[in-house]
Amino acid sequence: MRLIIAEKPSLARAIADALPGNAQRQDGAIVCGDTTVTWCLGHLLEQAAPEAYDPADKQWRLDRLPIVPSTWQLAPRPKARGQLAVIRKLIKQAKEVIHAGDPDREGQLLVQEVIEHMKYRGPVQRLLISDLNRPAVSRALTTLRSNAEFQPLYQAAQARARADWLYGINLTRAWTLTGRQAGHDGVLSVGRVQTPVLGLIVRRDNAIRDFVPHPFYPLWVDLQVAQGQLRAWWVPKEHQPLDEQGRLIDRAPADALAAQLPGATGELTQLEQQEKRQAPPLPYSLSALQVDAARRHGLSAQVVLDICQRLYEQHKLITYPRSDCRYLPEDHLSLAQRSLSGACQNDDTLRQWLDGADFSLRSKAWNDKQVGAHHAIAPTGKPADLSQLSATEGQVFRLIVRNVMAQFYRPLRTFEVKAEFTLLKEAFRARGLSILDPGWKPLFTTREDTPPLPPLTQGEACQALGAGVEEKETRPPEPFTDASLIKAMMNIGRYVDDPAVRRTLRDTDGLGTEATRAGIIETLVQRGYLIRKQKALRATRLGTALIAALPSAVSTPERTALWEQRLRAIAEQQDDAYAFQQALLEDLRSLLTHSDAGKLKHSLQTAKGEAGGVAKRTSQTGKRYVRRKSPGGRKKTTTKN
Known part of the structure; x- marks a missing residue:
């Protein structure tokens, strides 16, 4: 009998539908001639609890840390025993086993750990299916590969599972026990991915909380040119009072220049015109x-x-x-x-x-x-x-x-114009964009963000029709949303200060994986570290306190992103799983020395999580600024005197 073990029932049904013969359903399996298809229900096995290795570790004690198994054990998940019994019975009858886990690292682990747990020693082939339609499944069944080819992928997944256990069990116990000493009654969960994600949000919330807005004063001028009118913006010179982004922070020079501009003449001194082609956005990950x-x-x-x-x-x-x-x-x-x-x-x-x-x-x-x-x-x-x-x-x-x-669809073709005018020995810039061929763009939006400029010629004359000074305020960073947090997890190198590490992380997968990122966010919400306020994700008082009490290395992205890089190297046979674990243990022992009840108690007392809303901020001009939503849904800043 040939036995196919699928990752989940839906995949098993799709495989059975593509096999010849009449399918007959049994308890936990589908029989198709001489082939039987059975399935897992996600992970049927999990890492054994600490007390499985030593009963003394059932009680949480700081002096027992770190807990490091000498020989790793897996245990059946509570709801998986029935399906494991089905697989055990079938695998004893099988002359050949086909591994049909999802075509990724976790899919490789999920089925292979069951096969090895059953102590099956016969031949194992690998079935790779990424499309459940019958023609695609039928094609996949004709291109089986040896499961031995995927052993490095399995080793990487196994290393990840064991490392997550070591990291999560030991740090969660350490900070939970420290929390009890600090007066917090509850589990303080620490994880190699969830905690850096929480750290991103806490640091963003702190930046919003501590932000002090300051005013800046852009100056505009409406110009008459040969073939129409346009609006240009003053480019202040370096001797003017500017902030780090080159914005004018003293209104007086802007008002003085605006008073002189109406009627002034000048010329177009720099003109850049370029046709651009933009390919359509790629299909989705x-x-x-x-x-x-x-x-x-x-x-x-x-x-x-x-x-x-x-x-x-x-x-x-x-x-x-x-x-x-x-x-x-x-x-x-x-x-x-x-x-x-x-x-x-x-x-x-x-x-x-x-x-x-x-x-x-x-x-x-x-x-x-x-x-x-x-x-x-x-x-x-x-x-x-x-x-x-x-x-x-x-x-x-x-x-x-x-x-x-x-x-x-054809590429989007645009004509971009950048113009710089000189009036009263000052520079004014304008930018315009014309759509030559919308191509794929109408499938995504019909909005044009930048209007076109009238036709321009280098050196042509211009005259100022009117000018004005706007008063604006700098704005704090936006709070994270599901969209921006997922994007941050994908591009985690942007949140790393060390340039060398940032370069290293540029091509890695970032924090978490495609399959786990959504679950990480929901886990942080369920554990009381995050709340959703409308679309925003904000840290609670508990989440803020935990990040403040942990070593920064635990709550920043560098370590976990580099973990993912090493796991990828293991999968590509460029690194060793044992060496990876030994490096982790050395790191873990160092981190455990930083658990401090006094620091945690202080963090819990002083944390000001965002559960109660966004704090009011006072600008340098003495006004209070409150972030609100306008009736149309767009955020705006209003003032209270």
Whole structure:
């Protein structure tokens, strides 16, 4: 008997549907001739608890830390025993086993750890499926590979699981016990990804809280030129009182110049004109989709992930969603017109986009060299009955189809003009943008952010019609939202101070993975470290206090991002899992010496989390500024005297 072990029931059903013969369902399995398909239910096994290694560690004690198993053990998850019994019975009868976990690091671990836990020693092959449609599954069944090829991937996943256990168990126990000494009754959870994510939010909240606005004074002038009018902005000289961004912070010079400008003449002294071509945005990875869905439709990262899983498993409308790739295989190009036509059948908006597509075009999205274990999220081609989808499912599905459809639209062509005028020996700049060919742009927005300028000629004369000075205030950083936090986790190098580390992190996956980022955010909310205020994610008093009490190395991104880099190196056979663990243990022992009840108690007493709202800020001019929302939903700053 040939046994196929899938990662989840939906994948098992898709495999069984693609096998020859009549499928017969059994308890926990599907029999198709001489092949039986069974499944896991996510992780059936988990790292054993500390007391499994030594009963003395059931009680939490500082003098027992760090806890380091000498021989690692796995234990069945409480709800998994029944399915494990099914797999155990079937694997004893199998002459050949096929590993059908998802095509990524965790998928490799999830099924292989079950096979090894059952002590199966026969041949194991690997089935890689990223699309649940029958033709795709049938093709995958004809291209099985040896599971031995994926052993480095398994070792990296196993190293990650063990390292997370060591880090989380030991630091959580240390700071929870320290918290008790400081008067906090509850678990203080610390994790190698969740804590740096919390640290990002706490530091952003602190920057908002401590921000002191100051006024600045941009000066505009309306100019008459040969073929029309335009507005230009003064460029103050370096001897003027300027802030770090070159903005004028003393109104007097601006008022004096504005009074002299009406009627003044000058000329166009610098002119840059350039035609630009912009390729369409690439198809989505999961994180990129979560960012766009949050911005456009206000959906949380977890909601988007849940929707994608339903579109993939239940509706079979999209390919594997937990992808970190934004490129598609080259052999999918010939199938794209058919799959997009199927996806667009039952929706007026999608059909309209389809009518405008030119399938003779080829964008840079079709690139085998950029595709790893996964390719970008794409429609499968199954006709979508949007009346059977929820409103949010329809919104996410349209986004996925749109970004693939955009690959068959012309590039956006624009004509950009930058002009500098000289009047009264002062420089004034204007910028304009004309759209020569909208290309893919109408699929995304019809808004034009920068209006065009009238036709201009180098050296032509101009005359000032009027001028004015605006009073503006600098604004604090925006609080994190699901969209901006996911983007920060993807591009974590931007939040690292060390230039060498930032360069190292430029090409890594950042904090977390495509599959875990949404769950990390929700875990922080559930544990009381974060709250959602409208769309914003703010740290609570407890979350703020924990970050203040922890060593900065635990709450900053450098360590965990470099972890991910080493795990990738293990998967690529460029690093060693044992060496990685030994380095972690050395680091862990050092961190444990920093648990300090006095510091934690002080942090809990002084933390001012954002649960109660945004604090009022006083500007340098003595006014109080309160962040509000206008009736139209746009944030604005109002003053109270």
